[in-house]
Amino acid sequence: MDSQIQLSSNKLEVLKNKVISLLIKKSIFTIETIKSEVEWFFGPLGLHEFYFQSHCAEHIAFHIQSTIIAKIGKTSSKEFYTLQNNVNSAFCVVPSNLNLEERCSTKTIHFAGIERNLDWNYLNSSIEYIAHDVEISNKRQYRMQCYHTNGVLTMNPPTHLFVYSLQLPEFKNPNPSSEDTDIAEIADKSFLKCSSANLLMLYQKLLNKAACQVSPVFHSEIWLDSNNTKIARLTICFKSGSARSYFSSLTQVYRGHGLFASRKYVEYLSNGYVIYAFYLQELELDEENFEERIGACILDASLHYSLTNTSLNDQILTSQEIAYAYAALKFSFHFVQPLPDKYSRIFDYLRGQNSDAFSCLEEMCLAIKRNTFKESQIFNCIFDTPDVIKFLYEEFETLHSPKSSNRICKLEETLGSLRNLVTTDQAWSIFEQFVVFNHHIKKTNFYTTQKSALAFQLDGEFLSSNDYSEKPKTIIFVFGSEFRAFYTSFKNISHSNINIIRSPNMEVYDSNVFSCFNDSYNLALSQRGSNGIIVLNYISQKKADLAFKKFVDALLDLIIPQEDGEQKMMLFLDSNENTMHLMDWVQIYAKSRGYTGSHGIPEDNTLHTFEVLSDTK
Numbered sequence: 001m002d003s004q005i006q007l008s009s010n011k012l013e014v015l016k017n018k019v020i021s022l023l024i025k026k027s028i029f030t031i032e033t034i035k036s037e038v039e040w041f042f043g044p045l046g047l048h049e050f051y052f053q054s055h056c057a058e059h060i061a062f063h064i065q066s067t068i069i070a071k072i073g074k075t076s077s078k079e080f081y082t083l084q085n086n087v088n089s090a091f092c093v094v095p096s097n098l099n100l101e102e103r104c105s106t107k108t109i110h111f112a113g114i115e116r117n118l119d120w121n122y123l124n125s126s127i128e129y130i131a132h133d134v135e136i137s138n139k140r141q142y143r144m145q146c147y148h149t150n151g152v153l154t155m156n157p158p159t160h161l162f163v164y165s166l167q168l169p170e171f172k173n174p175n176p177s178s179e180d181t182d183i184a185e186i187a188d189k190s191f192l193k194c195s196s197a198n199l200l201m202l203y204q205k206l207l208n209k210a211a212c213q214v215s216p217v218f219h220s221e222i223w224l225d226s227n228n229t230k231i232a233r234l235t236i237c238f239k240s241g242s243a244r245s246y247f248s249s250l251t252q253v254y255r256g257h258g259l260f261a262s263r264k265y266v267e268y269l270s271n272g273y274v275i276y277a278f279y280l281q282e283l284e285l286d287e288e289n290f291e292e293r294i295g296a297c298i299l300d301a302s303l304h305y306s307l308t309n310t311s312l313n314d315q316i317l318t319s320q321e322i323a324y325a326y327a328a329l330k331f332s333f334h335f336v337q338p339l340p341d342k343y344s345r346i347f348d349y350l351r352g353q354n355s356d357a358f359s360c361l362e363e364m365c366l367a368i369k370r371n372t373f374k375e376s377q378i379f380n381c382i383f384d385t386p387d388v389i390k391f392l393y394e395e396f397e398t399l400h401s402p403k404s405s406n407r408i409c410k411l412e413e414t415l416g417s418l419r420n421l422v423t424t425d426q427a428w429s430i431f432e433q434f435v436v437f438n439h440h441i442k443k444t445n446f447y448t449t450q451k452s453a454l455a456f457q458l459d460g461e462f463l464s465s466n467d468y469s470e471k472p473k474t475i476i477f478v479f480g481s482e483f484r485a486f487y488t489s490f491k492n493i494s495h496s497n498i499n500i501i502r503s504p505n506m507e508v509y510d511s512n513v514f515s516c517f518n519d520s521y522n523l524a525l526s527q528r529g530s531n532g533i534i535v536l537n538y539i540s541q542k543k544a545d546l547a548f549k550k551f552v553d554a555l556l557d558l559i560i561p562q563e564d565g566e567q568k569m570m571l572f573l574d575s576n577e578n579t580m581h582l583m584d585w586v587q588i589y590a591k592s593r594g595y596t597g598s599h600g601i602p603e604d605n606t607l608h609t610f611e612v613l614s615d616t617k
Contacts, residue, residue: 012049016042018057019064026061029068037068046150047163048263054145054194055165063091063165085166089142090122092164096148097157115248118144122166123247123266141240141274142166143188144247146264171270178271181211186270203267203275206237210273212592214553215452216243216305218298222291231262232280232294236301240274242452242546244481247276249304253319256300257293258283298449306454308481308537316386321393323446327454328392329378330479332433334517335462336373373430381430388421392434399438402447411439436462442474445557453480455554470525475517478554482540483547484513486520487532487555493570494529498551500544500578501535509538530571548579552586556593 016038023034041047041064052060062084070082070093083092094114122142149161169188176186183204184192192200202219210217216238225231234254238246247266254261263279280297282290300319307326317325382389395409414435422428443457458475465471476487487496501516503509516533523531534551536544555571575583 012042012052015052015057015060019061022057022061023065026065028065033068037064040151041067044151045161048147050194050263051145051147051163051165054190059089059165059167062086062089063163066091067093088168090118090164090166092118092166094162094164095153096160096162112248112252115251116245118164118166119245119248124245141169141268142266143169143191143268144264144266146261148260148262169268169270174270176271180271181207183207183269187267191267202235203237206235206275207269207273210237210239213450214549214589215450216302218301218449220294220298222294229281230290232290234278234280234294234297234301236276237273238305239546240268240272242481242550243305244308246305249307250276250278250301253300253304254278254280254297256318257296259293259297299447302449302451303446303454306451306480317389320397321386321389323454324393324396325382325389327446327456327477327479328396328434328437329375329382330484331437331456331477332378332430333373333375335436336429336433373426377426378430381427385422385427385431388418388427388431391417391421392431392438395435396438400441400444400446409438411435414438443558445554448557451554451557452550453478453483453554455558457558468521472521472524476555476558478551480547480550480554481537482543483534483536483551484516485532485534485547485551486517487530488517488520488524489530490524491529493572495572495574496530496532497523497574497576498532498534498548498579499523499576500548501533502541502544503536503538506538509535544578545582548582549585549589552589556590556595560594 020034020038023029023038024031029037041060042052055063066082066084083090085091092114122140123144124140143166145165147163149163151160153159153161167190170190171186172189172192173180173185180186181204183200187203195203206217206219216236219235220232221235222230222232236250251261259280260283261278261280263277265275265277267275267277269275280294282293303319303323307323395414398404398409399407415432418431418435419428422431437456437458440458440460440462441456442459445451445455455476455478458477460472460475463471470490472488472490473492474487474489476489478485478487487498489496499519501512503512512535516535520531520533523533532551534544534547536547540547552573559571573579573583573586
């Protein structure tokens with residue numbers, strides 16, 4: 001299935017001769033070297049023909065020059081690597097050995113590091129972060145083409161190459177309106193010239209859909225090539241700047257499913273969207289499961305979109321295990337109980353006897369909790385015991401996966417097995433909360449592919465009576481790449497004020513993170529209703545609107561009834577100074593996802609309406 005316009009052999013020969021002339025004029029290499037290397041680059045190296053269709057002679061000459069220099073400097077194929085750049089473009093070549101047994105080797109990890117570097121320097125658009133209270137912004141948006149060569153650099157061992165070509169886009173219309181989604185106006189000129197009508201039609205379809213939702217749009221298509229080999233094109237469209245290091249994380253996703261990309265493309269559009277395309281093949285032929293692997297890649301890609309950067313390694317844990325560990329880590333941080341049971345007796349005694357002493361004890365216990373477990377400590381515990389994470393995720397999957405046929409796991413049996421896996425009291429305290437997390441989730445969007453943030457609806461029964469005088473009916477825990485949030489409700493139907501919390505420095509941020517659930521709980525309890533708290537990640541202080549939209553999108557994921565007879569929810573969001581300008585968007589977006597209502601009265605007389613109140617009550 002061709003997605004690009006073909007280049008004739010005559011034009012290819014003319015292009016090759018022009019490249020030779022350009023290199024000879026530079027007088028860097030001998031004529032014999034130039035002709036030999038150009039012939040190899042155009043022929044035996046086995047680059048896809050679209051590379052030559054989409055690059056001018058000057059760019060190709062620069063790429064060949066960089067490759068020759070890298071060859072001269074290497075002592076073995078393992079050391080072959082080059083990254084050359086100028087003002088408007090960059091070129092990178094990395095050796096590749098696709099043997100399945102080497103997927104977990106240090107070479108693979110080194111390759112992942114190179115892609116993360118390319119991701120950050122050329123593909124991570126509008127990522128803002130704060131270092132020592134100074135705001136920095138990376139707004140470099142490069143088009144990228146990546147090709148895995150059919151030919152080899154060396155025969156022993158057979159070493160192919162990954163060739164990355166990056167260029168600043170030259171948009172046909174660099175300043176479109178925010179509503180403009182015409183691919184013919186907002187794409188790069190070279191892309192429009194070289195792409196087939198079918199590919200442009202596909203990209204237009206994905207862009208139209210992405211402009212109407214918060215989550216990424218995924219599309220997959222499978223066909224047989226001329227060698228009767230299955231190839232899948234996985235295409236993803238989303239708002240640029242809404243995910244961190246997403247491109248490089250996707251490489252780990254498909255490699256984790258035994259696939260490799262023969263080609264990869266990144267196309268930025270001038271209206272603020274970006275489209276990734278991966279042309280995937282199997283490392284080892286297993287065509288019966290090829291479609292399943294592509295489907296699994298889409299699920300894992302949706303999970304990675306919801307995560308901030310994490311050092312958990314896909315070579316040890318699967319993408320689903322990483323996402324689960326990340327969610328359970330945050331849950332444990334907020335709800336781990338470091339105090340012994342004897343404190344309960346003191347609490348019960350002082351609660352009705354001495355209010356001053358009771359308040360002092362509460363403050364003391366809060367200080368103990370705050371200094372007992374930091375997220376970094378929980379992370380280290382996870383990193384050191386991946387076998388425990390695999391065990392706990394297996395239970396999570398059994399309880400909550402739509403594909404699970406037997407959703408029964410006994411809490412006592414799980415805790416008994418866990419006791420045999422952990423060796424320290426600290427690990428037990430942490431992983432015990434993972435089990436609590438598993439057993440108190442009522443609904444999650446973890447296994448849906450269209451999501452912008454991970455959301456978990458919990459029953460509230462896990463809360464300690466010592467710390468919380470009443471147990472809410474519902475706790476919704478949400479986190480995305482820019483934020484974490486809690487929504488706490490004591491009623492099935494109630495008004496909810498959603499507060500967005502910013503942090504001017506790291507000390508305040510740590511305090512905001514630590515107290516976010518308690519703040520949500522206390523405000524909801526005092527109002528005898530509901531309350532939501534969104535804490536922006538420290539590096540995402542300028543992304544309040546995006547975080548709020550993802551939060552709303554995740555709430556809608558949980559409100560939508562997925563099964564017949566499922567209990568329905570109704571949420572009423574009150575606006576405040578942080579969200580007033582987004583209320584019209586919320587109303588329109590909720591309706592676009594199937595929710596209707598006006599002034600608190602559902603138009604369809606059901607309870608699955610998502611309603612927004614324009615005035616704060």
